[in-house]
Amino acid sequence: MSDSPINKYQFTLSDESKERIAKVLDYSKVIAHYGFIPFVLYLGWSSSSNKPSLFNLLSPFPSA
Amino acid sequence: MSQQQSTPVPITDLTKFTIPTLPGVTTAPPKANGFWSSNPVFSYLNDVYITISEHRKSLGLTNPGTIENLNKEVSRDVFLNQYFFTGLRADLNKAFSMSPVFQTSHTLSIGSNVLPPYAFSALYATDDYFIQGNIDNELSFSGRINYGWNKYNISKVTLQLAHGQPSMVQLEQDYQASDFSINLKTLNPSLLSGGFSGVAVASLLQSLTPKFAVGLEAMFSKQPGPVPPETLVSYVARYNAGNWIASAQIQAQGALVASFWRKVSDKVEAGVETQIAASLKPVNDPLLGTPIGFETAVEGQTTIGAKYEYRSAVFRGQLDSNGKVGAFLEKRILPTVSILFSGEIDQFKQSSRLGLGLQFEAAGNEQLMLMQQGLIDANGNPVPGAPQL
Numbered sequence: 001m002s003d004s005p006i007n008k009y010q011f012t013l014s015d016e017s018k019e020r021i022a023k024v025l026d027y028s029k030v031i032a033h034y035g036f037i038p039f040v041l042y043l044g045w046s047s048s049s050n051k052p053s054l055f056n057l058l059s060p061f062p063s064a
Numbered sequence: 065m066s067q068q069q070s071t072p073v074p075i076t077d078l079t080k081f082t083i084p085t086l087p088g089v090t091t092a093p094p095k096a097n098g099f100w101s102s103n104p105v106f107s108y109l110n111d112v113y114i115t116i117s118e119h120r121k122s123l124g125l126t127n128p129g130t131i132e133n134l135n136k137e138v139s140r141d142v143f144l145n146q147y148f149f150t151g152l153r154a155d156l157n158k159a160f161s162m163s164p165v166f167q168t169s170h171t172l173s174i175g176s177n178v179l180p181p182y183a184f185s186a187l188y189a190t191d192d193y194f195i196q197g198n199i200d201n202e203l204s205f206s207g208r209i210n211y212g213w214n215k216y217n218i219s220k221v222t223l224q225l226a227h228g229q230p231s232m233v234q235l236e237q238d239y240q241a242s243d244f245s246i247n248l249k250t251l252n253p254s255l256l257s258g259g260f261s262g263v264a265v266a267s268l269l270q271s272l273t274p275k276f277a278v279g280l281e282a283m284f285s286k287q288p289g290p291v292p293p294e295t296l297v298s299y300v301a302r303y304n305a306g307n308w309i310a311s312a313q314i315q316a317q318g319a320l321v322a323s324f325w326r327k328v329s330d331k332v333e334a335g336v337e338t339q340i341a342a343s344l345k346p347v348n349d350p351l352l353g354t355p356i357g358f359e360t361a362v363e364g365q366t367t368i369g370a371k372y373e374y375r376s377a378v379f380r381g382q383l384d385s386n387g388k389v390g391a392f393l394e395k396r397i398l399p400t401v402s403i404l405f406s407g408e409i410d411q412f413k414q415s416s417r418l419g420l421g422l423q424f425e426a427a428g429n430e431q432l433m434l435m436q437q438g439l440i441d442a443n444g445n446p447v448p449g450a451p452q453l
Contacts, residue, residue: 012258013256018256021256022256029225029231032205032207032223032225033203033205033225036197036205036207036223037184037186037197037199037205037207039197040186040187040188040195040196040197041168041186043166043188043195044160044161044164044166044167044168044186044188045160047161047164047166047188047190048160048161048166048428048429049161049429050428050429052160052428052429056428057160057168057428058168059158060156060158060168060170060424060426061156061158061426062158062426062427062428062433063158063426063427063428063429
């Protein structure tokens with residue numbers, strides 16, 4: 001397959017490194033899935049003036 | 065980190081030092097007849113470049129916006145598409161800070177096919193960044209990060225992850241220059257399966273006169289595996305005359321979309337959009353019922369709509385050629401509470417859909433709470449005419 005002229009310029013990866021990349025992508029998906037919202041909340045928490053508590057951050061009711 | 069005594073300026077950063085500029089000590093500016101500008105090829109190219117850029121400046125062109133927003137005024141501002149919902153819903157928004165903007169939102173919904181029963185979203189935005197995340201009760205996640213490098217360049221990343229569904233990632237780069245816009249985006253790009261697979265879209269919108277712009281959008285998509293790639297090209301045009309905008313798109317699949325928007329008065333906007341799509345339909349033998357060929361079928365739909373903006377309410381109404389009448393009303397009944405009503409009647413199919421919603425604005429601190437109730441303005445000063453605190 002790799003000696004056909006079409007594949008001459010495609011970069012080829014061994015199955016092992018393909019598997020490794022797929023695994024890294026899977027892990028980063030899980031991190032993004034569960035870490036993104038806590039990350040946004042942390043960014044907002046650290047920039048707000050009165051540093052609301054976790055309960056205040058998550059409750060929908062006014063907390064002033 | 066704060067415990068450490070930080071030096072005010074790192075020694076290596078020489079640009080931060082103020083060096084007094086003495087006459088004769090400053091470095092000489094590049095000479096006008098140096099090698100790069102004096103050789104005949106480069107001086108000719110420089111002259112051509114300067115002539116073209118001066119001519120472009122003299123045309124007085126402005127940025128035409130993006131292809132994505134080509135008919136935004138009609139399809140997103142006036143029509144109901146973005147706003148329509150069914151069933152009951154409640155939005156509980158809570159603002160914690162205004163600069164940078166930080167707010168959370170809880171959305172509850174019943175009786176809707178589209179909205180999840182519960183969703184939580186958090187938004188954080190500064191001058192450069194816009195970060196938003198949304199997660200619902202089934203842990204379907206969508207996130208978006210926009211970063212503005214400068215006023216011309218914006219990078220965008222969109223992620224969608226859900227259990228048991230293929231994940232989606234979209235990378236996008238927007239370049240908006242003085243008289244044209246370029247947008248490059250790619251959906252689920254991958255180089256693992258032998259070459260590129262995924263979807264790549266490139267679009268260009270160029271102003272030709274201060275009001276008229278034309279553009280095209282090219283799409284390339286390749287599924288992994290031995291499937292031939294597909295390419296599609298669409299052409300667009302837009303005329304913006306200030307209080308009215310006309311736009312047209314010829315899409316690669318054989319569809320034509322034309323729209324017209326007009327600001328009728330200060331508070332009233334109206335829009336009309338026509339879609340004509342040609343498609344191939346199989347023709348069956350009338351006796352045997354076996355397919356004998358194809359015929360082109362042309363289908364069209366026209367929608368007309370209007371938007372009225374009142375002091376504390378927004379009303380949108382639309383009527384389309386398939387017999388659907390729709391209305392959407394958003395009314396602020398208290399400074400922190402608004403009600404939403406949406407309804408649609410399909411006259412031809414004798415069916416209707418209805419939606420009712422409530423929106424609450426809450427605050428995470430006292431100053432924002434007073435601001436939301438209209439007692440103080442963004443700088444913390446009392447609003448004239450408001451009751452005394």
